[in-house]
Amino acid sequence: MTSVRLKVAVLYNAPVLPVDHPDAVSEADVVEVAQAVAAGLENHGFESVLLAVRPPVVEVLRSLDRIGPDVAFNLIEGFGASTAAATHMTGLLELAGFAYTGSPMEALALCVSKGRAKFLLRGAGLPTAPGFVVEPGAAVPRWDWAGPAIVKPDAEDGSLGIDQASVVLDWDSACDRVVWIHATYGGAALVEAYLPGSEYNVGVLALPEPEALPIAEVAYEPVEGTWPILTYAAKWSAGSVEDRASPVLCPARIERELAETMCRLAVSAFKVTGCRDYARVDLRLDHRGEPVILEVNPNPDIGPTAGWARALRVSGRDYSATLAALARQAMGRPRMPLRASDLGNRGRGSSASEPDRQR
Structure with a gap:
Protein backbone atom coordinates (compact mmCIF):
# COMPACT_ATOMS: atom_id res chain seq x y z
CA MET A 1 0.00 0.00 0.00
CA THR A 2 1.39 3.40 -1.01
CA SER A 3 1.62 5.92 1.83
CA VAL A 4 0.11 9.38 1.35
CA ARG A 5 2.78 12.04 0.92
CA LEU A 6 2.61 15.24 2.91
CA LYS A 7 1.70 18.21 0.73
CA PRO A 18 9.17 44.74 -16.24
CA VAL A 19 12.14 42.63 -17.32
CA ASP A 20 14.07 45.77 -18.31
CA HIS A 21 13.61 47.40 -14.89
CA PRO A 22 16.97 47.86 -13.11
CA ASP A 23 15.71 45.98 -10.01
CA ALA A 24 13.97 43.15 -11.89
CA VAL A 25 16.75 40.58 -11.51
CA SER A 26 16.51 40.44 -7.71
CA GLU A 27 12.74 40.04 -7.87
CA ALA A 28 12.92 37.25 -10.47
CA ASP A 29 15.46 35.29 -8.40
CA VAL A 30 12.76 34.14 -5.99
CA VAL A 31 11.14 32.08 -8.78
CA GLU A 32 14.30 29.99 -9.20
CA VAL A 33 14.64 29.67 -5.44
CA ALA A 34 11.07 28.41 -5.13
CA GLN A 35 11.67 25.79 -7.81
CA ALA A 36 14.82 24.60 -6.07
CA VAL A 37 13.10 24.42 -2.68
CA ALA A 38 10.17 22.50 -4.16
CA ALA A 39 12.54 20.01 -5.80
CA GLY A 40 14.47 19.55 -2.56
CA LEU A 41 11.28 18.84 -0.62
CA GLU A 42 10.19 16.35 -3.27
CA ASN A 43 13.45 14.50 -2.71
CA HIS A 44 12.44 13.99 0.91
CA GLY A 45 8.97 12.62 0.41
CA PHE A 46 6.83 15.76 0.12
CA GLU A 47 4.39 16.54 -2.65
CA SER A 48 5.35 20.08 -3.66
CA VAL A 49 3.00 22.60 -5.22
CA LEU A 50 4.41 25.94 -6.38
CA LEU A 51 2.16 28.92 -5.75
CA ALA A 52 3.00 32.40 -7.07
CA VAL A 53 1.08 34.88 -4.93
CA ARG A 54 -0.26 38.13 -6.34
CA PRO A 55 -3.19 40.44 -5.58
CA PRO A 56 -6.04 40.18 -4.78
CA VAL A 57 -5.51 38.65 -1.35
CA VAL A 58 -8.73 36.66 -1.42
CA GLU A 59 -7.52 34.68 -4.45
CA VAL A 60 -4.39 33.63 -2.57
CA LEU A 61 -6.61 32.22 0.16
CA ARG A 62 -8.82 30.46 -2.32
CA SER A 63 -5.81 28.89 -4.03
CA LEU A 64 -4.43 27.69 -0.71
CA ASP A 65 -7.83 26.30 0.19
CA ARG A 66 -7.92 24.33 -3.07
CA ILE A 67 -4.40 22.96 -2.56
CA GLY A 68 -5.04 22.05 1.08
CA PRO A 69 -1.35 21.90 2.09
CA ASP A 70 -0.11 20.28 5.27
CA VAL A 71 2.43 23.11 5.45
CA ALA A 72 3.37 26.24 3.51
CA PHE A 73 7.03 26.92 2.79
CA ASN A 74 7.04 30.70 2.93
CA LEU A 75 9.44 32.38 0.49
CA ILE A 76 7.31 35.50 -0.02
CA GLU A 77 9.44 38.66 -0.22
CA GLY A 78 6.69 41.06 -1.26
CA PHE A 79 3.12 41.28 -2.49
CA GLY A 80 2.26 43.19 -5.60
CA ALA A 81 4.57 46.20 -5.70
CA SER A 82 5.12 46.32 -1.93
CA THR A 83 8.12 44.77 -0.19
CA ALA A 84 6.62 45.49 3.23
CA ALA A 85 3.46 43.57 2.30
CA ALA A 86 5.37 40.29 2.74
CA THR A 87 4.84 40.86 6.45
CA HIS A 88 1.08 41.09 6.03
CA MET A 89 0.97 37.95 3.89
CA THR A 90 2.69 36.06 6.69
CA GLY A 91 0.10 37.39 9.13
CA LEU A 92 -2.59 36.17 6.77
CA LEU A 93 -1.15 32.64 6.84
CA GLU A 94 -1.19 32.83 10.63
CA LEU A 95 -4.78 34.01 10.82
CA ALA A 96 -5.93 31.46 8.27
CA GLY A 97 -4.55 28.61 10.36
CA PHE A 98 -1.85 27.39 7.98
CA ALA A 99 1.38 25.89 9.27
CA TYR A 100 4.26 27.80 7.64
CA THR A 101 8.03 27.97 7.74
CA GLY A 102 10.19 30.94 8.58
CA SER A 103 9.95 33.91 10.88
CA ALA A 124 19.30 45.08 24.09
CA GLY A 125 22.96 45.99 24.42
CA LEU A 126 24.04 44.72 21.01
CA PRO A 127 26.45 46.84 18.93
CA THR A 128 25.11 48.68 15.89
CA ALA A 129 26.46 51.55 13.82
CA PRO A 130 25.24 55.01 14.87
CA GLY A 131 22.59 56.33 12.52
CA PHE A 132 19.10 57.73 12.04
CA VAL A 133 16.04 57.34 9.81
CA VAL A 134 14.81 60.17 7.58
CA GLU A 135 11.15 59.94 6.61
CA PRO A 136 9.92 61.46 3.32
CA GLY A 137 9.57 65.23 3.70
CA ALA A 138 11.71 65.39 6.84
CA ALA A 139 14.92 67.37 7.19
CA VAL A 140 18.20 65.45 7.23
CA PRO A 141 20.00 65.90 10.56
CA ARG A 142 23.75 66.46 10.65
CA TRP A 143 25.56 63.42 11.97
CA ASP A 144 27.76 63.54 15.04
CA TRP A 145 30.27 60.82 14.17
CA ALA A 146 33.64 61.27 12.51
CA GLY A 147 33.99 60.09 8.94
CA PRO A 148 31.66 59.22 6.04
CA ALA A 149 28.07 58.04 6.14
CA ILE A 150 26.26 55.45 4.05
CA VAL A 151 22.70 56.19 2.90
CA LYS A 152 20.32 53.40 1.91
CA PRO A 153 16.60 52.62 1.79
CA ASP A 154 15.31 51.81 5.27
CA ALA A 155 12.83 49.14 4.20
CA GLU A 156 14.29 47.41 1.13
CA ASP A 157 16.48 44.33 0.94
CA GLY A 158 18.76 42.62 -1.57
CA SER A 159 21.02 45.72 -1.72
CA LEU A 160 18.29 47.66 -3.50
CA GLY A 161 19.24 51.32 -3.70
CA ILE A 162 22.89 50.73 -2.83
CA ASP A 163 25.64 51.79 -5.23
CA GLN A 164 28.93 53.67 -5.06
CA ALA A 165 27.07 56.96 -4.54
CA SER A 166 25.59 55.56 -1.30
CA VAL A 167 28.71 56.48 0.66
CA VAL A 168 28.79 60.23 1.25
CA LEU A 169 31.47 62.46 2.72
CA ASP A 170 29.40 65.53 3.62
CA TRP A 171 25.94 66.61 4.64
CA ASP A 172 24.98 68.12 1.27
CA SER A 173 25.73 64.84 -0.52
CA ALA A 174 23.73 62.98 2.13
CA CYS A 175 20.75 65.26 1.54
CA ASP A 176 20.91 64.60 -2.21
CA ARG A 177 21.06 60.85 -1.67
CA VAL A 178 18.14 60.90 0.78
CA VAL A 179 16.04 62.82 -1.74
CA TRP A 180 16.89 60.23 -4.40
CA ILE A 181 15.88 57.34 -2.15
CA HIS A 182 12.60 59.02 -1.24
CA ALA A 183 11.82 59.62 -4.93
CA THR A 184 12.93 56.19 -6.14
CA TYR A 185 11.60 53.88 -3.44
CA GLY A 186 8.92 55.98 -1.79
CA GLY A 187 9.95 55.19 1.77
CA ALA A 188 12.32 56.34 4.48
CA ALA A 189 16.10 56.50 4.16
CA PRO A 210 19.27 28.68 17.09
CA GLU A 211 22.91 28.10 16.22
CA ALA A 212 25.27 30.01 13.99
CA LEU A 213 26.42 28.51 10.72
CA PRO A 214 30.01 28.99 9.52
CA ILE A 215 30.80 32.66 8.98
CA ALA A 216 31.18 34.04 5.46
CA GLU A 217 33.48 36.95 4.65
CA VAL A 218 32.97 39.42 1.84
CA ALA A 219 36.62 39.59 0.79
CA SER A 240 30.31 42.79 -13.33
CA VAL A 241 33.27 44.77 -12.02
CA GLU A 242 31.64 45.13 -8.61
CA ASP A 243 30.71 41.44 -8.52
CA ARG A 244 34.33 40.45 -9.19
CA ALA A 245 35.47 42.94 -6.55
CA SER A 246 33.40 41.29 -3.79
CA PRO A 247 34.17 37.55 -3.66
CA VAL A 248 32.73 35.67 -0.68
CA LEU A 249 34.78 33.22 1.36
CA CYS A 250 33.16 30.63 3.61
CA PRO A 251 34.48 29.81 6.09
CA ALA A 252 35.90 33.26 6.77
CA ARG A 253 39.61 33.84 7.38
CA ILE A 254 39.35 35.09 10.95
CA GLU A 255 40.68 34.29 14.37
CA ARG A 256 38.70 31.98 16.60
CA GLU A 257 37.97 34.63 19.22
CA LEU A 258 36.48 37.03 16.66
CA ALA A 259 34.46 34.20 15.10
CA GLU A 260 33.01 33.22 18.46
CA THR A 261 32.06 36.83 19.19
CA MET A 262 30.27 37.23 15.87
CA CYS A 263 28.43 33.93 16.24
CA ARG A 264 27.29 34.96 19.70
CA LEU A 265 26.10 38.34 18.40
CA ALA A 266 24.24 36.69 15.51
CA VAL A 267 22.35 34.27 17.74
CA SER A 268 21.55 37.07 20.21
CA ALA A 269 20.21 39.26 17.39
CA PHE A 270 18.15 36.32 16.10
CA LYS A 271 16.53 35.92 19.51
CA VAL A 272 16.05 39.63 20.26
CA THR A 273 14.25 40.28 16.97
CA GLY A 274 12.04 37.20 17.33
CA CYS A 275 13.29 35.30 14.28
CA ARG A 276 12.38 31.67 13.78
CA ASP A 277 13.72 28.69 11.77
CA TYR A 278 16.42 30.59 9.88
CA ALA A 279 17.85 34.07 9.34
CA ARG A 280 21.04 35.90 8.38
CA VAL A 281 22.88 38.56 10.36
CA ASP A 282 25.26 40.95 8.57
CA LEU A 283 28.17 42.49 10.47
CA ARG A 284 31.12 44.75 9.79
CA LEU A 285 34.19 45.71 11.80
CA ASP A 286 34.50 49.28 13.04
CA HIS A 287 37.69 51.36 13.17
CA ARG A 288 38.78 49.47 16.30
CA GLY A 289 38.27 46.07 14.70
CA GLU A 290 35.17 45.34 16.79
CA PRO A 291 32.18 43.60 15.13
CA VAL A 292 29.05 45.71 14.68
CA ILE A 293 25.65 44.46 13.49
CA LEU A 294 24.52 46.03 10.21
CA GLU A 295 21.16 44.32 9.95
CA VAL A 296 19.11 41.21 10.67
CA ASN A 297 17.44 39.53 7.70
CA PRO A 298 14.62 37.30 8.98
CA ASN A 299 13.77 36.11 5.45
CA PRO A 300 17.09 35.68 3.60
CA ASP A 301 17.58 34.08 0.22
CA ILE A 302 17.87 30.34 0.96
CA GLY A 303 18.30 29.20 -2.62
CA PRO A 304 20.95 26.51 -3.17
CA THR A 305 23.50 28.98 -4.57
CA ALA A 306 22.91 31.70 -1.96
CA GLY A 307 25.16 32.44 0.98
CA TRP A 308 22.91 30.86 3.62
CA ALA A 309 22.86 27.52 1.80
CA ARG A 310 26.60 27.71 1.18
CA ALA A 311 27.23 28.11 4.91
CA LEU A 312 24.80 25.27 5.60
CA ARG A 313 26.82 22.92 3.38
CA VAL A 314 30.10 24.05 4.94
CA SER A 315 28.61 23.04 8.30
CA GLY A 316 28.21 19.50 6.94
CA ARG A 317 24.42 19.58 6.66
CA ASP A 318 22.43 18.42 3.66
CA TYR A 319 20.45 21.20 1.96
CA SER A 320 17.33 19.22 1.01
CA ALA A 321 17.21 17.37 4.32
CA THR A 322 17.33 20.70 6.17
CA LEU A 323 14.43 22.06 4.12
CA ALA A 324 12.40 18.96 4.97
CA ALA A 325 13.27 19.30 8.66
CA LEU A 326 12.11 22.94 8.63
CA ALA A 327 8.81 21.96 6.98
CA ARG A 328 8.17 19.20 9.53
CA GLN A 329 9.08 21.51 12.39
CA ALA A 330 6.55 24.06 11.14
CA MET A 331 3.84 21.38 11.02
CA GLY A 332 4.39 20.67 14.70
CA ARG A 333 3.82 24.26 15.86
CA PRO A 334 0.51 25.36 17.43
CA ARG A 335 -1.83 27.15 15.02
CA MET A 336 -4.68 29.60 15.41
CA PRO A 337 -8.05 27.83 15.62
CA LEU A 338 -9.46 29.73 12.62
CA ARG A 339 -9.29 27.36 9.65
CA ALA A 340 -8.21 28.32 6.18
CA SER A 341 -11.50 27.15 4.71
CA ASP A 342 -13.35 29.76 6.77
CA LEU A 343 -11.59 32.46 4.78
CA GLY A 344 -10.73 30.78 1.52
CA ASN A 345 -14.27 30.70 0.14
CA ARG A 346 -14.76 34.45 0.24
CA GLY A 347 -14.70 36.48 -2.95
CA ARG A 348 -15.56 35.74 -6.54
CA GLY A 349 -13.86 35.67 -9.90
CA SER A 350 -11.10 33.65 -11.50
CA SER A 351 -8.03 32.73 -9.52
CA ALA A 352 -5.10 35.14 -9.63
CA SER A 353 -2.76 32.59 -8.03
CA GLU A 354 -2.87 29.33 -9.92
CA PRO A 355 -1.11 26.33 -8.36
CA ASP A 356 1.54 24.61 -10.45
CA ARG A 357 2.50 21.10 -9.39
CA GLN A 358 6.21 20.42 -9.20
CA ARG A 359 7.17 17.56 -11.50
Whole structure:
Protein backbone atom coordinates (compact mmCIF):
# COMPACT_ATOMS: atom_id res chain seq x y z
CA MET A 1 0.00 0.00 0.00
CA THR A 2 1.39 3.40 -1.01
CA SER A 3 1.62 5.92 1.83
CA VAL A 4 0.11 9.38 1.35
CA ARG A 5 2.78 12.04 0.92
CA LEU A 6 2.61 15.24 2.91
CA LYS A 7 1.70 18.21 0.73
CA VAL A 8 3.69 21.43 0.88
CA ALA A 9 2.75 24.66 -0.87
CA VAL A 10 5.91 26.58 -1.78
CA LEU A 11 4.83 30.23 -1.72
CA TYR A 12 6.69 32.98 -3.54
CA ASN A 13 5.84 36.46 -4.77
CA ALA A 14 4.92 36.68 -8.44
CA PRO A 15 7.34 39.13 -10.14
CA VAL A 16 5.70 42.43 -11.07
CA LEU A 17 8.55 44.53 -12.48
CA PRO A 18 9.17 44.74 -16.24
CA VAL A 19 12.14 42.63 -17.32
CA ASP A 20 14.07 45.77 -18.31
CA HIS A 21 13.61 47.40 -14.89
CA PRO A 22 16.97 47.86 -13.11
CA ASP A 23 15.71 45.98 -10.01
CA ALA A 24 13.97 43.15 -11.89
CA VAL A 25 16.75 40.58 -11.51
CA SER A 26 16.51 40.44 -7.71
CA GLU A 27 12.74 40.04 -7.87
CA ALA A 28 12.92 37.25 -10.47
CA ASP A 29 15.46 35.29 -8.40
CA VAL A 30 12.76 34.14 -5.99
CA VAL A 31 11.14 32.08 -8.78
CA GLU A 32 14.30 29.99 -9.20
CA VAL A 33 14.64 29.67 -5.44
CA ALA A 34 11.07 28.41 -5.13
CA GLN A 35 11.67 25.79 -7.81
CA ALA A 36 14.82 24.60 -6.07
CA VAL A 37 13.10 24.42 -2.68
CA ALA A 38 10.17 22.50 -4.16
CA ALA A 39 12.54 20.01 -5.80
CA GLY A 40 14.47 19.55 -2.56
CA LEU A 41 11.28 18.84 -0.62
CA GLU A 42 10.19 16.35 -3.27
CA ASN A 43 13.45 14.50 -2.71
CA HIS A 44 12.44 13.99 0.91
CA GLY A 45 8.97 12.62 0.41
CA PHE A 46 6.83 15.76 0.12
CA GLU A 47 4.39 16.54 -2.65
CA SER A 48 5.35 20.08 -3.66
CA VAL A 49 3.00 22.60 -5.22
CA LEU A 50 4.41 25.94 -6.38
CA LEU A 51 2.16 28.92 -5.75
CA ALA A 52 3.00 32.40 -7.07
CA VAL A 53 1.08 34.88 -4.93
CA ARG A 54 -0.26 38.13 -6.34
CA PRO A 55 -3.19 40.44 -5.58
CA PRO A 56 -6.04 40.18 -4.78
CA VAL A 57 -5.51 38.65 -1.35
CA VAL A 58 -8.73 36.66 -1.42
CA GLU A 59 -7.52 34.68 -4.45
CA VAL A 60 -4.39 33.63 -2.57
CA LEU A 61 -6.61 32.22 0.16
CA ARG A 62 -8.82 30.46 -2.32
CA SER A 63 -5.81 28.89 -4.03
CA LEU A 64 -4.43 27.69 -0.71
CA ASP A 65 -7.83 26.30 0.19
CA ARG A 66 -7.92 24.33 -3.07
CA ILE A 67 -4.40 22.96 -2.56
CA GLY A 68 -5.04 22.05 1.08
CA PRO A 69 -1.35 21.90 2.09
CA ASP A 70 -0.11 20.28 5.27
CA VAL A 71 2.43 23.11 5.45
CA ALA A 72 3.37 26.24 3.51
CA PHE A 73 7.03 26.92 2.79
CA ASN A 74 7.04 30.70 2.93
CA LEU A 75 9.44 32.38 0.49
CA ILE A 76 7.31 35.50 -0.02
CA GLU A 77 9.44 38.66 -0.22
CA GLY A 78 6.69 41.06 -1.26
CA PHE A 79 3.12 41.28 -2.49
CA GLY A 80 2.26 43.19 -5.60
CA ALA A 81 4.57 46.20 -5.70
CA SER A 82 5.12 46.32 -1.93
CA THR A 83 8.12 44.77 -0.19
CA ALA A 84 6.62 45.49 3.23
CA ALA A 85 3.46 43.57 2.30
CA ALA A 86 5.37 40.29 2.74
CA THR A 87 4.84 40.86 6.45
CA HIS A 88 1.08 41.09 6.03
CA MET A 89 0.97 37.95 3.89
CA THR A 90 2.69 36.06 6.69
CA GLY A 91 0.10 37.39 9.13
CA LEU A 92 -2.59 36.17 6.77
CA LEU A 93 -1.15 32.64 6.84
CA GLU A 94 -1.19 32.83 10.63
CA LEU A 95 -4.78 34.01 10.82
CA ALA A 96 -5.93 31.46 8.27
CA GLY A 97 -4.55 28.61 10.36
CA PHE A 98 -1.85 27.39 7.98
CA ALA A 99 1.38 25.89 9.27
CA TYR A 100 4.26 27.80 7.64
CA THR A 101 8.03 27.97 7.74
CA GLY A 102 10.19 30.94 8.58
CA SER A 103 9.95 33.91 10.88
CA PRO A 104 6.58 35.08 12.20
CA MET A 105 4.89 38.33 11.27
CA GLU A 106 6.21 40.15 14.33
CA ALA A 107 9.86 39.55 13.41
CA LEU A 108 9.31 40.43 9.75
CA ALA A 109 7.48 43.63 10.69
CA LEU A 110 10.28 44.68 13.03
CA CYS A 111 13.18 43.91 10.71
CA VAL A 112 11.61 45.37 7.55
CA SER A 113 12.78 48.70 8.96
CA LYS A 114 16.52 48.60 9.45
CA GLY A 115 16.24 51.68 11.63
CA ARG A 116 13.67 50.22 14.03
CA ALA A 117 15.61 46.98 14.29
CA LYS A 118 18.74 49.01 15.02
CA PHE A 119 17.05 50.78 17.92
CA LEU A 120 15.87 47.47 19.42
CA LEU A 121 19.29 45.84 19.07
CA ARG A 122 20.95 48.84 20.68
CA GLY A 123 18.44 48.75 23.53
CA ALA A 124 19.30 45.08 24.09
CA GLY A 125 22.96 45.99 24.42
CA LEU A 126 24.04 44.72 21.01
CA PRO A 127 26.45 46.84 18.93
CA THR A 128 25.11 48.68 15.89
CA ALA A 129 26.46 51.55 13.82
CA PRO A 130 25.24 55.01 14.87
CA GLY A 131 22.59 56.33 12.52
CA PHE A 132 19.10 57.73 12.04
CA VAL A 133 16.04 57.34 9.81
CA VAL A 134 14.81 60.17 7.58
CA GLU A 135 11.15 59.94 6.61
CA PRO A 136 9.92 61.46 3.32
CA GLY A 137 9.57 65.23 3.70
CA ALA A 138 11.71 65.39 6.84
CA ALA A 139 14.92 67.37 7.19
CA VAL A 140 18.20 65.45 7.23
CA PRO A 141 20.00 65.90 10.56
CA ARG A 142 23.75 66.46 10.65
CA TRP A 143 25.56 63.42 11.97
CA ASP A 144 27.76 63.54 15.04
CA TRP A 145 30.27 60.82 14.17
CA ALA A 146 33.64 61.27 12.51
CA GLY A 147 33.99 60.09 8.94
CA PRO A 148 31.66 59.22 6.04
CA ALA A 149 28.07 58.04 6.14
CA ILE A 150 26.26 55.45 4.05
CA VAL A 151 22.70 56.19 2.90
CA LYS A 152 20.32 53.40 1.91
CA PRO A 153 16.60 52.62 1.79
CA ASP A 154 15.31 51.81 5.27
CA ALA A 155 12.83 49.14 4.20
CA GLU A 156 14.29 47.41 1.13
CA ASP A 157 16.48 44.33 0.94
CA GLY A 158 18.76 42.62 -1.57
CA SER A 159 21.02 45.72 -1.72
CA LEU A 160 18.29 47.66 -3.50
CA GLY A 161 19.24 51.32 -3.70
CA ILE A 162 22.89 50.73 -2.83
CA ASP A 163 25.64 51.79 -5.23
CA GLN A 164 28.93 53.67 -5.06
CA ALA A 165 27.07 56.96 -4.54
CA SER A 166 25.59 55.56 -1.30
CA VAL A 167 28.71 56.48 0.66
CA VAL A 168 28.79 60.23 1.25
CA LEU A 169 31.47 62.46 2.72
CA ASP A 170 29.40 65.53 3.62
CA TRP A 171 25.94 66.61 4.64
CA ASP A 172 24.98 68.12 1.27
CA SER A 173 25.73 64.84 -0.52
CA ALA A 174 23.73 62.98 2.13
CA CYS A 175 20.75 65.26 1.54
CA ASP A 176 20.91 64.60 -2.21
CA ARG A 177 21.06 60.85 -1.67
CA VAL A 178 18.14 60.90 0.78
CA VAL A 179 16.04 62.82 -1.74
CA TRP A 180 16.89 60.23 -4.40
CA ILE A 181 15.88 57.34 -2.15
CA HIS A 182 12.60 59.02 -1.24
CA ALA A 183 11.82 59.62 -4.93
CA THR A 184 12.93 56.19 -6.14
CA TYR A 185 11.60 53.88 -3.44
CA GLY A 186 8.92 55.98 -1.79
CA GLY A 187 9.95 55.19 1.77
CA ALA A 188 12.32 56.34 4.48
CA ALA A 189 16.10 56.50 4.16
CA LEU A 190 18.60 55.20 6.69
CA VAL A 191 21.73 57.28 7.27
CA GLU A 192 24.41 55.55 9.32
CA ALA A 193 28.12 55.68 9.95
CA TYR A 194 30.24 54.00 7.29
CA LEU A 195 32.32 51.29 8.96
CA PRO A 196 35.80 50.85 7.44
CA GLY A 197 36.48 47.24 8.46
CA SER A 198 35.84 43.85 6.90
CA GLU A 199 32.29 42.62 6.29
CA TYR A 200 30.79 39.28 7.32
CA ASN A 201 27.47 37.49 7.35
CA VAL A 202 26.35 34.78 9.71
CA GLY A 203 23.53 32.41 8.85
CA VAL A 204 21.46 31.12 11.75
CA LEU A 205 19.54 27.83 11.76
CA ALA A 206 17.05 26.91 14.50
CA LEU A 207 16.02 23.23 14.63
CA PRO A 208 14.74 24.10 17.16
CA GLU A 209 17.49 25.95 19.06
CA PRO A 210 19.27 28.68 17.09
CA GLU A 211 22.91 28.10 16.22
CA ALA A 212 25.27 30.01 13.99
CA LEU A 213 26.42 28.51 10.72
CA PRO A 214 30.01 28.99 9.52
CA ILE A 215 30.80 32.66 8.98
CA ALA A 216 31.18 34.04 5.46
CA GLU A 217 33.48 36.95 4.65
CA VAL A 218 32.97 39.42 1.84
CA ALA A 219 36.62 39.59 0.79
CA TYR A 220 36.51 42.92 -1.02
CA GLU A 221 39.06 43.62 -3.73
CA PRO A 222 37.83 47.09 -4.70
CA VAL A 223 38.92 48.90 -7.80
CA GLU A 224 40.91 52.02 -6.97
CA GLY A 225 38.59 54.91 -6.17
CA THR A 226 35.62 52.74 -5.16
CA TRP A 227 34.18 51.88 -1.77
CA PRO A 228 34.24 48.27 -0.51
CA ILE A 229 30.47 47.88 -0.13
CA LEU A 230 27.99 45.27 -1.32
CA THR A 231 26.14 47.19 -4.02
CA TYR A 232 23.16 46.00 -6.02
CA ALA A 233 25.46 45.30 -8.97
CA ALA A 234 27.84 43.32 -6.76
CA LYS A 235 24.99 41.14 -5.58
CA TRP A 236 22.96 40.68 -8.76
CA SER A 237 25.06 41.50 -11.82
CA ALA A 238 27.16 38.36 -12.24
CA GLY A 239 30.52 39.04 -13.81
CA SER A 240 30.31 42.79 -13.33
CA VAL A 241 33.27 44.77 -12.02
CA GLU A 242 31.64 45.13 -8.61
CA ASP A 243 30.71 41.44 -8.52
CA ARG A 244 34.33 40.45 -9.19
CA ALA A 245 35.47 42.94 -6.55
CA SER A 246 33.40 41.29 -3.79
CA PRO A 247 34.17 37.55 -3.66
CA VAL A 248 32.73 35.67 -0.68
CA LEU A 249 34.78 33.22 1.36
CA CYS A 250 33.16 30.63 3.61
CA PRO A 251 34.48 29.81 6.09
CA ALA A 252 35.90 33.26 6.77
CA ARG A 253 39.61 33.84 7.38
CA ILE A 254 39.35 35.09 10.95
CA GLU A 255 40.68 34.29 14.37
CA ARG A 256 38.70 31.98 16.60
CA GLU A 257 37.97 34.63 19.22
CA LEU A 258 36.48 37.03 16.66
CA ALA A 259 34.46 34.20 15.10
CA GLU A 260 33.01 33.22 18.46
CA THR A 261 32.06 36.83 19.19
CA MET A 262 30.27 37.23 15.87
CA CYS A 263 28.43 33.93 16.24
CA ARG A 264 27.29 34.96 19.70
CA LEU A 265 26.10 38.34 18.40
CA ALA A 266 24.24 36.69 15.51
CA VAL A 267 22.35 34.27 17.74
CA SER A 268 21.55 37.07 20.21
CA ALA A 269 20.21 39.26 17.39
CA PHE A 270 18.15 36.32 16.10
CA LYS A 271 16.53 35.92 19.51
CA VAL A 272 16.05 39.63 20.26
CA THR A 273 14.25 40.28 16.97
CA GLY A 274 12.04 37.20 17.33
CA CYS A 275 13.29 35.30 14.28
CA ARG A 276 12.38 31.67 13.78
CA ASP A 277 13.72 28.69 11.77
CA TYR A 278 16.42 30.59 9.88
CA ALA A 279 17.85 34.07 9.34
CA ARG A 280 21.04 35.90 8.38
CA VAL A 281 22.88 38.56 10.36
CA ASP A 282 25.26 40.95 8.57
CA LEU A 283 28.17 42.49 10.47
CA ARG A 284 31.12 44.75 9.79
CA LEU A 285 34.19 45.71 11.80
CA ASP A 286 34.50 49.28 13.04
CA HIS A 287 37.69 51.36 13.17
CA ARG A 288 38.78 49.47 16.30
CA GLY A 289 38.27 46.07 14.70
CA GLU A 290 35.17 45.34 16.79
CA PRO A 291 32.18 43.60 15.13
CA VAL A 292 29.05 45.71 14.68
CA ILE A 293 25.65 44.46 13.49
CA LEU A 294 24.52 46.03 10.21
CA GLU A 295 21.16 44.32 9.95
CA VAL A 296 19.11 41.21 10.67
CA ASN A 297 17.44 39.53 7.70
CA PRO A 298 14.62 37.30 8.98
CA ASN A 299 13.77 36.11 5.45
CA PRO A 300 17.09 35.68 3.60
CA ASP A 301 17.58 34.08 0.22
CA ILE A 302 17.87 30.34 0.96
CA GLY A 303 18.30 29.20 -2.62
CA PRO A 304 20.95 26.51 -3.17
CA THR A 305 23.50 28.98 -4.57
CA ALA A 306 22.91 31.70 -1.96
CA GLY A 307 25.16 32.44 0.98
CA TRP A 308 22.91 30.86 3.62
CA ALA A 309 22.86 27.52 1.80
CA ARG A 310 26.60 27.71 1.18
CA ALA A 311 27.23 28.11 4.91
CA LEU A 312 24.80 25.27 5.60
CA ARG A 313 26.82 22.92 3.38
CA VAL A 314 30.10 24.05 4.94
CA SER A 315 28.61 23.04 8.30
CA GLY A 316 28.21 19.50 6.94
CA ARG A 317 24.42 19.58 6.66
CA ASP A 318 22.43 18.42 3.66
CA TYR A 319 20.45 21.20 1.96
CA SER A 320 17.33 19.22 1.01
CA ALA A 321 17.21 17.37 4.32
CA THR A 322 17.33 20.70 6.17
CA LEU A 323 14.43 22.06 4.12
CA ALA A 324 12.40 18.96 4.97
CA ALA A 325 13.27 19.30 8.66
CA LEU A 326 12.11 22.94 8.63
CA ALA A 327 8.81 21.96 6.98
CA ARG A 328 8.17 19.20 9.53
CA GLN A 329 9.08 21.51 12.39
CA ALA A 330 6.55 24.06 11.14
CA MET A 331 3.84 21.38 11.02
CA GLY A 332 4.39 20.67 14.70
CA ARG A 333 3.82 24.26 15.86
CA PRO A 334 0.51 25.36 17.43
CA ARG A 335 -1.83 27.15 15.02
CA MET A 336 -4.68 29.60 15.41
CA PRO A 337 -8.05 27.83 15.62
CA LEU A 338 -9.46 29.73 12.62
CA ARG A 339 -9.29 27.36 9.65
CA ALA A 340 -8.21 28.32 6.18
CA SER A 341 -11.50 27.15 4.71
CA ASP A 342 -13.35 29.76 6.77
CA LEU A 343 -11.59 32.46 4.78
CA GLY A 344 -10.73 30.78 1.52
CA ASN A 345 -14.27 30.70 0.14
CA ARG A 346 -14.76 34.45 0.24
CA GLY A 347 -14.70 36.48 -2.95
CA ARG A 348 -15.56 35.74 -6.54
CA GLY A 349 -13.86 35.67 -9.90
CA SER A 350 -11.10 33.65 -11.50
CA SER A 351 -8.03 32.73 -9.52
CA ALA A 352 -5.10 35.14 -9.63
CA SER A 353 -2.76 32.59 -8.03
CA GLU A 354 -2.87 29.33 -9.92
CA PRO A 355 -1.11 26.33 -8.36
CA ASP A 356 1.54 24.61 -10.45
CA ARG A 357 2.50 21.10 -9.39
CA GLN A 358 6.21 20.42 -9.20
CA ARG A 359 7.17 17.56 -11.50
